[in-house]
Amino acid sequence: MIAIACQHEDAKKHGKSRKGDQCWKCRTCGTTFTSDHRRPLADMRIDLDNAATVLGVLRNL
Numbered sequence: 001m002i003a004i005a006c007q008h009e010d011a012k013k014h015g016k017s018r019k020g021d022q023c024w025k026c027r028t029c030g031t032t033f034t035s036d037h038r039r040p041l042a043d044m045r046i047d048l049d050n051a052a053t054v055l056g057v058l059r060n061l
């Protein structure tokens with residue numbers, strides 16, 4: 001869940017996890033995460049966009 005707190009795009013490779021997944025470290029805030037955590041983050045952004053659209057519709061009612 002740490003990755004969700006970091007939405008920076010600028011990350012560099014940071015070794016590998018025990019599972020062998022590529023690890024990344026954010027250059028901006030120093031948060032480390034694996035590439036597997038990167039995809040849920042992208043999904044989360046879509047959900048947030050959808051949520052914002054819904055809220056916009058509700059405001060217009």
Ligand SMILES: [Zn+2]
Binds near residue numbers: 007026031
């Ligand atoms: Zn960050």
